[in-house]
Amino acid sequence: MQHKIIDHLFRHHYGKMVAILTRFFGLAHIETIEDAVQDTFVKATLQWRNQQPDNPEAWLTKVAKNRTIDLLRSLKSEKNRHQQISAGTISIPISDLFLDHEIEDSQLRMIFVACHPSLKPQEQIAFALKSISGFSTIEIAAALLTREDAITKRLQRARKSIIANNIQFEFPAPHELQSRLVRVMEVIYLTFNEGFHSTNTDNLIREDLCGEAIRLCKLLLKKENFRTGSMYALFALMCFHASRLESKTNSKNEIVDIREQDRSKWHLPMIELAKNALTKATEFDEISIYHFEAAIALEHVKASAFSDTNWNIILYYYDKLYDIQPSDFSLLNKAIINIQLNKLQAAKEILEAIKCDKLGQRQYLYFGCWAEYYSKKGDKLTSISCYEKAIANTSNALEKAYLKKKMDFLGTTN
Amino acid sequence: MKDFMMIFIGADYQELGLSPEQLQERMGKWFAWNEKMSAQGIVKSGDALVPVVKRVVGKDRTISDGPFADSKELIGGYYIVSAESADAVVEIAQDYPDYDLGGTVEIREVMVFNQ
Numbered sequence: 001m002q003h004k005i006i007d008h009l010f011r012h013h014y015g016k017m018v019a020i021l022t023r024f025f026g027l028a029h030i031e032t033i034e035d036a037v038q039d040t041f042v043k044a045t046l047q048w049r050n051q052q053p054d055n056p057e058a059w060l061t062k063v064a065k066n067r068t069i070d071l072l073r074s075l076k077s078e079k080n081r082h083q084q085i086s087a088g089t090i091s092i093p094i095s096d097l098f099l100d101h102e103i104e105d106s107q108l109r110m111i112f113v114a115c116h117p118s119l120k121p122q123e124q125i126a127f128a129l130k131s132i133s134g135f136s137t138i139e140i141a142a143a144l145l146t147r148e149d150a151i152t153k154r155l156q157r158a159r160k161s162i163i164a165n166n167i168q169f170e171f172p173a174p175h176e177l178q179s180r181l182v183r184v185m186e187v188i189y190l191t192f193n194e195g196f197h198s199t200n201t202d203n204l205i206r207e208d209l210c211g212e213a214i215r216l217c218k219l220l221l222k223k224e225n226f227r228t229g230s231m232y233a234l235f236a237l238m239c240f241h242a243s244r245l246e247s248k249t250n251s252k253n254e255i256v257d258i259r260e261q262d263r264s265k266w267h268l269p270m271i272e273l274a275k276n277a278l279t280k281a282t283e284f285d286e287i288s289i290y291h292f293e294a295a296i297a298l299e300h301v302k303a304s305a306f307s308d309t310n311w312n313i314i315l316y317y318y319d320k321l322y323d324i325q326p327s328d329f330s331l332l333n334k335a336i337i338n339i340q341l342n343k344l345q346a347a348k349e350i351l352e353a354i355k356c357d358k359l360g361q362r363q364y365l366y367f368g369c370w371a372e373y374y375s376k377k378g379d380k381l382t383s384i385s386c387y388e389k390a391i392a393n394t395s396n397a398l399e400k401a402y403l404k405k406k407m408d409f410l411g412t413t414n
Numbered sequence: 415m416k417d418f419m420m421i422f423i424g425a426d427y428q429e430l431g432l433s434p435e436q437l438q439e440r441m442g443k444w445f446a447w448n449e450k451m452s453a454q455g456i457v458k459s460g461d462a463l464v465p466v467v468k469r470v471v472g473k474d475r476t477i478s479d480g481p482f483a484d485s486k487e488l489i490g491g492y493y494i495v496s497a498e499s500a501d502a503v504v505e506i507a508q509d510y511p512d513y514d515l516g517g518t519v520e521i522r523e524v525m526v527f528n529q
Binding site: 039134137138 | 442
């Protein structure tokens with residue numbers, strides 16, 4: 001009697017149940033709905049301790065249905081006082097809501113709600129992680145390296161804006177769709193980056209964030225309306241990166257940079273998935289930052305060793321990227337590539353053009369880049385002092401250790 | 415062989431605000447523990463308890479409703495197991511999944527009256 005429960009079944013079912021119930025009762029009730037759903041999981045956990053149901057998924061769906069009916073009953077008595085309860089009610093029968101395609105439909109609506117322009121960017125990510133991905137406040141705080149009470153506030157503000165702006169549980173109107181999709185992609189990519197670039201000591205949280213971002217992107221790609229070149233490119237980009245997520249840290253939880261990573265450990269099926277998506281992405285007329293970022297990621301994957309990397313083409317893609325979206329981060333990347341190409345004068349000019357304070361929390365990368373520059377120049381002393389600045393500019397213990405290792409290595413060479 | 419009651423105190427999932435992911439992980443551990451004990455024929459019965467408490471106290475039979483001040487002492491469930499000795503049950507209780515959440519296992523022998 002072994003019933004292996006699918007990984008993340010509860011988490012994903014949470015998102016599904018919240019989406020279905022919201023479709024039925026309307027966004028005004030989302031807090032009640034989330035509490036009710038949470039409650040069913042606590043109950044399932046206790047009930048399944050001794051005996052798991054034959055089909056856990058079906059069990060959960062049944063509970064969700066019953067929950068809907070319970071809620072409907074308890075809300076009915078308040079119906080006269082709260083007219084809007086019926087506003088969320090839709091014309092299709094309850095049982096149809098639980099069909100796979102309707103569940104997906106409800107979840108997609110929730111993605112657009114989470115990325116609604118009346119929510120602030122930080123609220124969007126927190127809300128998405130809570131209501132779509134079933135993260136607890138503690139988990140969101142850990143994932144975003146923020147305090148728990150700050151997350152609670154963001155979630156409260158998000159729910160308030162939803163009600164204050166009378167946001168409906170609907171897809172955007174056709175004329176708005178493109179601009180809304182742009183924001184959806186930004187939020188997905190931000191979520192992914194929180195997982196990928198964060199040096200969170202908890203590897204599981206990093207994987208979960210990346211996994212959720214990819215899952216949502218995949219969900220969007222299932223619907224023809226949302227299949228755009230940039231959506232495919234974003235999917236490709238995230239899969240390329242995700243393929244080497246595990247190689248980014250070693251067993252001692254130290255950062256391993258791309259130069260040192262064991263390329264044989266990069267996840268091949270993920271790379272294949274990414275390549276296919278990138279091919280699809282190029283079949284559309286549009287071209288986006290995601291196209292170029294994915295193309296860059298592809299170049300890294302293509303190289304069988306760090307020394308084989310085609311830096312010239314990567315630099316070309318970064319130039320293109322900068323044309324579409326000029327930013328100090330792009331400049332920093334261009335400087336790094338120029339250093340790889342030994343074009344030190346060009347690297348210096350770019351670095352001098354960067355406004356360091358615009359880089360925020362990633363200022364240490366800027367100083368780290370200067371350190372590389374001086375190291376290549378053979379100016380060890382200046383390089384070391386740049387490393388010291390870099391170390392002083394990050395609070396992250398993993399990054400500090402990584403930079404210190406590089407600095408100490410410099411001290412041992414002649 | 416004697417019967418013992420393992421009483422699980424504290425670690426109320428609802429109150430701890432565990433996420434669905436964490437709940438699933440917990441449940442897996444409980445299930446594994448239960449399977450292990452069942453395979454050895456140790457467990458006789460057991461249940462989880464709903465965390466809603468009513469108390470009847472004193473000669474006036476005063477009724478009070480929870481929640482009570484110290485939820486860390488709330489009993490969340492129990493198993494009746496059969497074992498050689500209390501020490502053997504201590505061994506069994508090593509696999510209780512919720513120590514890291516502040517949970518406690520209390521082991522009590524079921525009293526048997528010899529005629």
